Amino acid sequence: MRIVHVNTQDVAGGAAKVARLLALREREAGHDAVLLVARRHGRGAFVSRFDPAPDPLLRPFAEECGLQYLHFQGCFGLPEREPMASADLVHLHNLHYDFFNPLALAAISRAKPCLWTLHDLHPLTGFCNYPVDCAGWLSGCTDCERARMNAPDPQCDGSLVTPARRRGTALTHRAKALVYAHSRLTLACPSRWVKEQVERSILAGHPAQVIPNGIETDVFVPGDRAAARRELGIPQDVPVVGAVAAYGVFDNPIKGGPLILEAMRRVWNERPETIFLNVGGFGHGPDARVVNLPFVENPATLARAYAAMDVFTHASLAETFCLVAAEAMSCGVPVAAQELGPLPEVVRQGRDGLLSPPGDAPALAANITRLLGDAPLRLSLGQSGRKRALEEFGLDLMVRRYIELSRQVIEERRGLPGIVAPLPPAGLPALARTSALLKAEGISDKARTSQELVRDFVQEQPEELRPHFEAVAQKSRDIARVFELRGLGRLEDSLAVIDSLNAAWPQDTALWRTRGVTLGLMGRRDEAMEAFRVCLEAHPPQSDALLNVCDMWRAAGDQAKALEALDAFAAVDPYLRGFNWRKGLLLQDAGDHRGAARAFLRELRLHGSPEARGPLAHSLEALGKPLLAQCLGQDPA
Known part of the structure; x- marks a missing residue:
């Protein structure tokens, strides 16, 4: 069998651990198993990454409105591209954590037999990973109070959830239900408890089987x-x-x-x-x-x-x-x-x-x-x-169970005379009806710009909610204007727009971070650090504002403090886009071109970040490898 596993990433997290080990053991059993991810952390020819292709104009609007992941367009074309095009089975894992549009499931499941392992309950909800004591997912997620996916959180008291966000969460739940009704999926549940939740959810009706997660019992052994x-x-x-x-x-x-x-x-x-x-x-x-x-x-x-x-x-x-x-x-x-x-x-x-x-x-x-x-x-x-x-819970037992289920899914698909109907676009939010979705669904319709999609979406909302969505749409336009002005070097004008945004949306830490970066570019370092402090206090365990703090200290020539900020973030997520690029720049500043080259190569392997190519070429030249530097037109990953 040729099996393509799809997950957010290939190393970090329980889902990644299961997906990677399963792919490796399937390969050892003679199957051609590969792992397709949005964020590639480790090595191995069997792991490849794809570009989620977020629409830059739809993204801020969709995120603010709780229309979770509807701005990603890269997954709609996966069935036509390798490794999925030649797969016998697509084995899905986590399809959230900011990389996959759930509406692409319909086209993928029509193209290939699909097995989906549920590592959390996100597929059942309109927003969060775990409902905990909230039963809203059973009735459409219409009154969502969650400001974080991993609620409950002491800061998540509902005050950060706008009317637009509540409506968007319910629309996402409704869109998922429509997609599942037009998809053919077989579900694998790590426990009987998960299977019981599935049977009460919008995924009810799809066949589900319990397969407990497996662990490396030859590695996890009683030790000294x-x-x-x-x-x-x-x-x-x-x-x-x-x-x-x-x-x-x-x-x-x-x-x-x-x-x-x-x-x-x-x-x-x-x-x-x-x-x-x-x-x-x-x-x-x-x-x-x-x-x-x-x-x-x-x-x-x-x-x-x-x-x-x-x-x-x-x-x-x-x-x-x-x-x-x-x-x-x-x-x-x-x-x-x-x-x-x-x-x-x-x-x-x-x-x-x-x-x-x-x-x-x-x-x-x-x-x-x-x-x-x-x-x-x-x-x-x-x-x-x-x-x-x-x-x-042995890994070999889990692998045998999955191989048997995979064969079963493939055989059942061969015996099916018909395939489920395409998605009806009219049942989806206007924001979702992108050209990528229409193409994947084989629908001939006039392609609309991102701004037109936002306008149409706002107009189809209940009249009493339109002002809330109009405010979000204006916010998205203003954010785009901030970056446009910054790109033109008009920093004072850019800051003026940010000032108005901060006044209207004082609890939006992403705006504070944008403010900090802009002030840093203007040389107003103390004010920039104050803006980053707001971000760090709001989300201390996971804030990537530390990367901006690193940039500030590097620009100021203080390598020690720049490294201190980077090291602090390394304990949080050393795989985030931009981390290894910054690490490479600091190593390059210190004259360690070998270490810098390794960091830049890792950034390219993880994210394909184009900004890493120039510094990498510089370090390779310094190491006496000009031919390698000239080859940077090809992807080193």
Whole structure:
């Protein structure tokens, strides 16, 4: 079989981990499996990237209105291009995180048999990854209060959600329902719990099968605790409780950081010497006894972190499987978690760990304290968890199940006499009826400009909502004007437009960031830093405004502070577009052309960023490789 896996990226995150491992093992089994991503982080000839092609004029309007990802146009042409054109099966994974237009599913599923693994609940909603306690997704997401995809968030009280955004979220949910009705999909669910949610959702009616996620049980093995602690600088004679999450549990709202912190404070009352190992965390923790271990990409390194723990704890507010709990079990570490969602399917109460009622910090603390004080119980649960991981969650078992399901999907498609009808454009928001969608659906219609699509969309909204959408449309036009004026060198005029935008939209941190960059270009560094400070305070764990701070200090000639800002962001997301380009420039400034060339090449491999080509050629020339420098007309990736 020739299988094309589609995901946001190829390395970072649970979905990427599953997709990459599955593709690799399918290749080992003799199948031609490749991975197609928007953001390529790792190496390997089997991984390729495609350009999501966001429409620059539709993007600010769509994002402000909650019309999630409708501005991306690059995925509509995928069925006609390799590697998808020659595929026997398209295996979809995460289709969100800012890269894929959900309306392209219809054309892709008509062209190829499609299997879709649901790594979270985003396909079921109009906006968020996990509804948690919100039931709006069951009735159309009409009154959405979410300002972040990974809600709940202390800052998400609904005050940031405009009427236009609420309407847009409902329209996105409706558009997804229409697309699913005109698509042929087979769903793979990591747990029975996910399958139950699917059967209540807009995806109901598509065949679904439960396939638990698989882990590398030959990598995640019980390890040498003493050696692991020496490597991490953790004392040998103290209890260690650990957790694993992107950005760490305390800076990732969906992972239950407040609950874990409350539970740990109770644990510290009884066992004050206990260390909390926060894998994925960065900077300073909420307590001196929190040890942050930044993002871990290598599975063997992560396994050593598990080996240092006496107890693994997990208090996520939402999961579809919980890969990290299975990894901890495979390493022989007992689990203290909440009895929530699919967790009881992974961690058996009293056999592999101890489960507490959802939201009950005292009960979670009691379970952690009990495990810390009972070595025989820890050993028994750890051994049982290891055995269960080997029997139920092994990677080879997952691969065999997926290969069997993939063959089944291909065979069933061959036996189908007819294909579902194309999407009816009239049922879609006007903003979605782009030329790329019309071409993919084989519809002959007059192509409209992006501004015409926005105008038509505003006009088709209820009369009482049109002023809200008109305000957003004007905002989008003003933002475009800001960049136009900046490109012409008219910085004072550009700043005047930004001033009016800031006054009208004071909570929009993207505008504050644009303000900071403009002030920096004007040489008003202190005012620029103040604008970036607003961004950092609004989104401290994930703010890419740190990259702009790096630019400011580099322009000021302060390499040390520029590197400090870049290093701070490296703990958050070293794969973001522009990170390695900036790293290369700083290395180039320091005379390290070899390191700079590596950074520029990585930027090109990840994102194809054209701005990296000139500096790369300069470093290659400095290294005495003029022929390589001349070859930069071709993609080094």
